[in-house]
């Protein structure tokens with residue numbers, strides 16, 4: 001049995017004295033794409049924060065490649081190959097595109113390589129390399145944040161709502177890139193509100209509501225009725 | 235023409251120094267959000283260090299420079315960040331600013347200790363002393379050219395660093411989004427340490443360059459560097475090019491003023507006021523103007539839950555506290571020598587000044603660095619107004635100063651946070667330079683403030699004045715608590731918690747702020763007006779305000795008790811220094827040291843202490859026992875079994891070291907409580923048993939012993955009896971949602987809500 005690359009064991013997490021995750025178990029196998037679904041306020045982003053090391057869980061364990069990584073700092077995890085694209089735009093608005101890519105060199109890759117791979121995938125970013133990232137369109141910004149995942153060839157990729165505020169065409173373009181990353185064997189945990197967009201890419205799906213896992217299984221087997229009841233809260 | 239060129243060069247080289255200082259300030263402000271008031275002091279310390287290495291220990295100039303700038307300064311910056319600044323995340327701007335004030339006080343104390351002002355010091359030489367170069371018909375010293383060159387190099391290096399290197403880009407990235415920086419693999423803490431190290435180097439460079447131009451003296455070095463703050467503000471604390479431009483303008487203004495004021499047609503006075511103070515005030519005036527024309531800062535949206543929390547005392551507690559304070563002071567004032575009476579008097583005066591910060595800073599969250607200036611204005615008003623110190627004169631003085639306070643706040647009202655604090659600092663410096671230092675104001679260096687004239691009571695003695703100031707503090711304190719409980723008080727709190735919410739609810743922010751400033755100025759004025767003695771302008775100098783602000787925040791600026799604690803601590807410091815001369819050096823750095831701990835405990839000391847007593851209030855048995863103990867100690871005194879001093883020390887020990895631990899001792903289950911009681915009783919026996927009048931020869935040493943006794947035995951008892959029931963002080967509206975309440979917490983909630991279930 002090969003050990004899962006990412007495993008959350010009985011994770012509890014809280015903001016101040018309000019607990020948001022009440023004991024969540026979740027595994028992402030090697031090379032697997034797991035979709036994390038759930039209504040607003042379910043705790044999806046919180047779970048991503050825990051998995052990326054930004055938020056320390058109040059109880060439970062975070063295992064990475066079979067080793068206990070609870071309490072490791074986010075930057076150490078990032079340098080070890082855990083790439084996280086957080087909710088909103090994962091870019092520095094007051095840095096130029098090129099400087100944003102420079103920040104990605106903490107992963108150990110050379111700036112020239114990162115630039116090369118990014119501009120090859122997204123030619124639009126090449127034209128805007130000296131523009132402040134915050135002044136680009138939402139779609140371009142999201143390309144830039146995804147570029148970090150594409151260029152630094154991570155071991156695990158955590159994605160939080162890539163689609164937020166974007167047109168369906170761009171969303172599907174971005175998800176093609178995600179599928180390409182997954183095809184290279186990168187394990188992916190992806191949060192998405194649009195279940196149908198992501199279920200096409202995912203192997204497994206986990207349904208989170210009220211800070212607990214409500215259902216999980218093969219992505220193809222998650223039925224409309226399960227989704228509906230989770231989102232509508234019936 | 236030639237003259238103009240000369241002064242342009244002089245101005246630019248002064249500006250170059252300002253630019254180097256200001257850029258260091260901008261580097262730390264943008265990366266950590268902390269405006270480092272101690273930046274100038276860092277430069278001063280670096281200049282002294284360089285002097286020590288170069289002229290006292292005779293190292294060669296390059297070596298001394300290298301050690302100072304590239305080893306010691308960065309090290310100092312790293313340690314500052316690691317030890318002091320890192321703990322400050324999530325605290326209010328008031329606390330953050332106070333911590334840098336603490337650092338400031340600490341460094342000045344340190345410099346005074348290591349390089350006492352009376353110590354003989356060889357001259358601090360300029361670089362390449364005596365060498366000049368001929369440019370356009372005038373002689374320019376190499377030192378000036380080097381200074382200018384340094385600024386250019388700093389500008390280029392900073393530009394390259396911030397835009398071309400990953401560390402520099404990361405410094406800007408942290409400002410944008412700290413957690414995203416981490417997700418990229420960057421280490422924000424390292425970035426911050428680097429920024430502080432860099433900033434310390436810049437301060438050091440400027441300090442050394444400046445010391446060559448000026449003298450190697452603590453005060454002017456620190457203050458001249460403060461001038462650079464104006465340049466940083468012109469740059470919006472953000473843009474380095476504009477900061478450099480601002481610095482150049484400042485330097486030029488200063489030089490041109492110097493040139494023109496030399497002319498015979500230049501007015502030496504205006505309406506009887508000498509204008510000699512103007513030159514020194516130029517940077518301050520520029521700072522003030524730059525602050526006022528700054529674009530309006532946006533209101534902070536949403537409520538912020540700060541780490542500080544303060545409770546409002548009930549009326550009973552407040553009145554009881556006020557009365558017992560007066561009684562205690564009347565009681566002990568009989569036992570004190572004349573000099574100790576004066577020290578305590580000074581402590582109470584400072585406490586009143588600190589109290590003036592409670593409504594303004596504690597309640598309304600507006601930082602002021604000028605409390606003593608208002609006290610000074612109060613003293614001046616009291617002495618100049620007719621009536622020779624009767625109650626009406628006092629009232630008139632307070633009113634006038636309160637109006638001045640509101641008037642000062644009026645232009646500054648649209649500022650907040652650090653900008654407001656700096657504008658009050660600018661005001662304080664202006665008043666000092668242009669009003670206090672006038673011969674018309676302080677005739678022959680000092681004025682005598684008449685003693686308050688109350689019918690039928692003679693207070694014309696140190697003891698009388700002590701009792702008067704303690705009474706004044708108690709009354710004003712009651713007034714402040716009444717204010718807190720009033721409608722206006724709630725509006726002040728709203729102003730601090732969420733200006734946006736307050737404004738959308740229809741509250742007039744301007745009026746509320748003005749009221750806060752006026753009230754604060756009025757209270758501070760009392761401290762000056764009640765001086766009842768000769769006062770000198772140095773007493774009300776801007777730099778003297780800083781320790782008061784600091785200790786008020788250390789004591790807990792949200793509470794009246796905190797103000798008292800802060801004031802007495804500052805006053806007590808002088809007692810300590812007087813009593814134990816060998817401790818003099820420690821007392822100089824003590825205010826700074828206490829303030830530096832603020833990051834760990836932002837609510838201040840007083841609220842922590844009162845938290846300890848709170849659980850007692852519910853247990854009648856323990857209260858009676860405590861009271862019985864107090865009466866017992868008093869009985870020993872009354873029957874002459876123990877001396878007054880033993881009574882005093884034993885009483886304080888009982889109150890501070892025994893009472894807070896009673897619950898732990900009585901509720902303790904294990905046998906550790908026997909150990910705890912044994913320790914407490916030993917301490918009590920020592921306090922009561924020693925013949926303090928004979929065994930220890932001065933008041934200061936007795937007080938020192940008292941502090942040691944309380945610290946050793948009180949903390950010892952507490953540590954041993956530690957397994958007492960713990961009460962979690964979560965906010966009452968959150969408890970019980972996710973976790974079931976324990977009986978203790980239920981008790982606590984009931985008390986917080988004031989209900990009995």
Ligand SMILES: Nc1ncnc2c1ncn2[C@@H]1O[C@H](COP(=O)(O)OP(=O)(O)OP(=O)(O)O)[C@@H](O)[C@H]1O
Nearest residue numbers: 015020038039040041042043044045046047087193
């Ligand atoms: N910084 C925070 N402080 C306090 N509470 C928070 C914070 N962030 C999130 N929460 C709360 O935690 C709960 C879960 O939030 P989270 O962002 O994880 O939800 P989500 O599943 O990502 O929702 P969405 O689909 O809307 O992004 C919410 O009730 C939210 O109010």
Ligand SMILES: [Mg+2]
Nearest residue numbers: 044045087161
């Ligand atoms: Mg979310």
